[in-house]
Amino acid sequence: MGKRIVKNYPSPRLMETIGATNQTTPEAIGELVANCFDARYQDEKLAITIDVRNGRITVIDNGKGMEFSILEKAVCIAEDMSRYIERGEGAKGHFGMGFKTSCSTLGNYYEIYTRPVDGNVEYYTSFDINDYGTRPAGSDAWDVEIEDFLPSENSPLGAAGHGTAFVISRLKNKNPMVSAILAYMGEAFKAHLDHGDRITIIDESGTNDAEPIKYNFIKGTKVEIDEIFGPEDKYHITGWMALDSQTHNNGFYGFNIYRHNQLVEKYDKTWFRAHLMTSRIIGEVNMDFLDATFYKQGIQQSEDWMFVAAHMKEYLKGIVTASNNVSKKGNINNPSELKKIVNTLRDDYEVDGEVSEEDFGEKKPSTKKGERDEKPSINDTIKNIVTEEALTLEDEGEIIITYLEKESGSSIHAPFDYIFAESDDDDTAELQVLLFKNHPLWKKKVDDDVKKVLATSDAIYRLLVEKLSYDASKALKIRNEWVVKRTEGMK
Template identity: 25%
Template sequence: MSLEFIKKERISIVPDVSLFAKLGNANYTVSEAISELIDNSIDAREDTVNINIKILKNKVIVEDNGKGMNKEEAINSVILGKSSKKTGDLGYFGMGLKTACMSLGKKFIVQTKKKGSTEKYCINFDIEEWEKNNKWDQQINILKQYNVNDSGTKIYITKLKFNQHKNLIESLLIHLSERFGVFISNKEVKIKVNNKEVKPLEVKLVDNSKQNFVITLNNGKKITGWTGILEKGSQEKSGFNLYKYNRLIRAHEKLGYHYHPSKMWITGEIHLDPLPVTHNKREFINNDPLFADFFNKFKNILKKVIEESQNKNKEEKIKDLPQQVKETFKNNLLEALNNFDEIKEFSFPSNQQSKKDDDGEEFNKERRETTNNPTKNNENNNINKNKDRTPKKFSQNKDKFITINSEKYKFEFEWTNLDDDKKSKESFLDPSTKTIMIFLNKKYKLLDILNVDLLYMIFYIAEGIIEVFLRESGQTNDKLVYLRDGVIKKLAEVYSEDITLKIKEKDENEIEAYNHLMSTKNKEEMLLTKNEKLCLSMRLEKGMTLQEIGNHLKITRERVRQIINKSLLKIEGKKYIKSQELKELKTEEKNIIKDITNIYGTSTEKIYNLKTQELEIETKRIIEDTANAYGISVENIMGKSREKKYVLPRHIAIYRIKKELDISFSEIGKMFKRDHTTMISAFKKIDTLLDEQYKKCNEEH
């Protein structure tokens, strides 16, 4: 069945006037919107263009000294989708200025002047008036008699739609430095935000890791860039910055790979000038054939930089143990080996059984005297000089040797690059230096997924030593896993014994602290704060856990631990200063106190009382001054009335006391019979009012 047209009509598809308001819902951040306006300023550059941005309380100003616009260009700037930009310009979609302005505020004014002209053009756009008029036309104002050499564009945005948080300027500076860093580095643009200059971010790379590349697409166009390895890995800062015409489109893009900690060192820049972007310049159109062509040729470059990042990750993971931890580990492992009976059969050949008994006794006998064995005494370290300490089952003077075939050997371990990435380590015995060497492989494949910690080292070092035992005694590796696990189990017992001893020492310290705390005399003399006494009391008298104390006092478990440790240090005398002991004070303080004592003929305690009295007098003066200034009484300021005429003077008095006398909020709260948080709130309100007044004065001048 065919359709027969009886009439044809032309219809209007002019957009509804509400479209302009809807443009403001493009979900731009403040930084992204201002970046769109900067794009236009950069397009208008003839030499270095200066761009000044002002973020004020009620308006945003973006001003440049570029070449400006003539009448036609000014009109086109407010027409949706209309652009007179050429290829290579950043703002070639004809949407940025309108979208950016409407996302920042409901009203904007564009003032522009072309170099060589005496006319300035001004377009005033108010979305509320626009929708009220319901017409697709706009008035342009022409101002005459301007200097022919002046040029540039200035945009005012008012009726702002965003909240100005305290970190707005700082975050904007960072965003602009990243987005326009190439232009700034090339001295094509200078940008200031509230008189603070935007500087390009410096990317710190591993030496010689930067590799430039050029990719030629099938259509003959070129894509350039570089890859590198970050000196300091970061999930947030790793990835590639993707540019079009030197303008950042995507920051830290994980292009062609999924993020993994082993890839947090990857960085680079890729200038994708031939590839198309979306109209809001937020991303490239990755289903475009040109993008597919580029990515297929980029894969080999990506593969190499991922491998370099993984190697860097291994190096960072493979940090040698701190010296003290390393020595403790070596001593404990040797003790575990010497106390594991099934290892001893490899220590001595069968024809030297008698020596085995002697050395076995020497091996495991608890040492009380080391002077009888000077050789061993030289090899021992970490001697515990604390005479009151309860001795361990085995002496702290651990033997730094292992016996194989009646010969004594030390052992050492280090990280190195082995050729085979399937090998975790190599171990061998060096008779010339009497040392068992274990080389842990940096290239071991499992390091991509394993964390290198002490447990990892224990596992493979113990295994390496057992391999040497078996090899030197002509045994196969059938018992390797069994013996390795047995040594590790023994090692765990040694570490457990150390921990038990430390806990015992800690308990003894706490018992001493408890006795000290309970002493009436000590209670009077001890310089513990209220919180320190409370935490110690809960811990020692009531037996509460750190978490329970934290929950009760509404502080973290870690903070409780810090308070208790500090208290114990004071009790031990390491930070314990009695108020009467002038000899413990700094020399300068001691001399000052002596001088004052001579003048006033009074004691140190009375001097502190004088200081307190002085603060009380000054506090009273500030409150009276404030009351007189506002024509109210001191009682009104100190009272609880919430009337506005009393609240503001009260807040001002609190602000002045804090600023002029530097008294804690808790102490001020006691004066006003209020909580310290109320004092903080009052202080902040006045601080904010003064800050706003300061900004207002700057705007007027």
């Protein structure tokens, strides 16, 4: 009896499978950009270029580049790079898996060009992912060839004195969307962009700089977060939260969570119950105490995350209440109610100063019955219809109806839309009717109340068919009955 030594070499096919991720193209590029920030040279502002022309994706930085001794470790699988380079406590990565995974996610062939500072040399290596799938197992299968030569302007690095370029080809997504990449960079590296670093994207149409994401929140609702808690003050969360000026049915609300100024989770809603009434809650938090790999590998099951979640759920109770109250019928357009809600929020979080009604504009006066002597016009009749704020269904009970006018953005598809929030133990169901003010239909003068009726009748019908699974003929009948019922006696 005795011991035997087993050579523990992973299969070369690992190079294929590490690219089988659920990363989007912008997320995969973002991992390469994160490596660029880790390679910052002294205190220089970082300039990163993402070139998506000619069937390739090239990511170039003006960082400090890699000496041969660093590059040979970086190209190895899961090498702990902190043993070889001084990254500092703000490093975004540790094991060098990020760039390999991301390059393999983006394409089947990638190259690395790097020029170290104070060295008149450029190093080059390449990886053919398909080739790894045919290599026999063993240590030799993982050999990597690195070339060195004098820097040339024909290199992707051009005339730069130092830096690194990743060039990915044989792309899996042959038409990466520049707008999506720009938007992701503006979110993922917001703090870097705010402090003067630059990310530029080039495609056939030209050059665009990534801009930090901007938010549009209700005046007075922004609350700075600086929470220290846990055993021996282990956890420190900084950032801010606020109430968005509108509700969302697209999921674009919650907290963007950052680690060392890199986005690790987008629009997280773990700390409150996701619902139309809470869909105004937005914010950014920094949690630098997270390990580099935790969040991407299931932090929500980790002991640290569960402890943090319990604390933040309690901490957010004030803003959850405020979001519910603002989203109740009519409050967003009622300055006096907004004042009360916002000042209560500020008191809850000990924010200095108060807001006044003037901060939210003037409340529009309502038209009282009996003010007009003449026979009511059709628009007056419609106004009485849309002041009915509930739809009652036999099987669903009462559904509150609210309205929101908004811009539809650069892509205009319909003059109106709707959001539906189902009822639960705490809330009444709500149908929010959206009117897109800049739709071409409204270029001709149309009374505002006419718009509301058109949008509401459409929303009721679509709600019944799309969300509540009513037969189309029954939905049409209910929609028509709703209109008739509210016009009875108004002619």
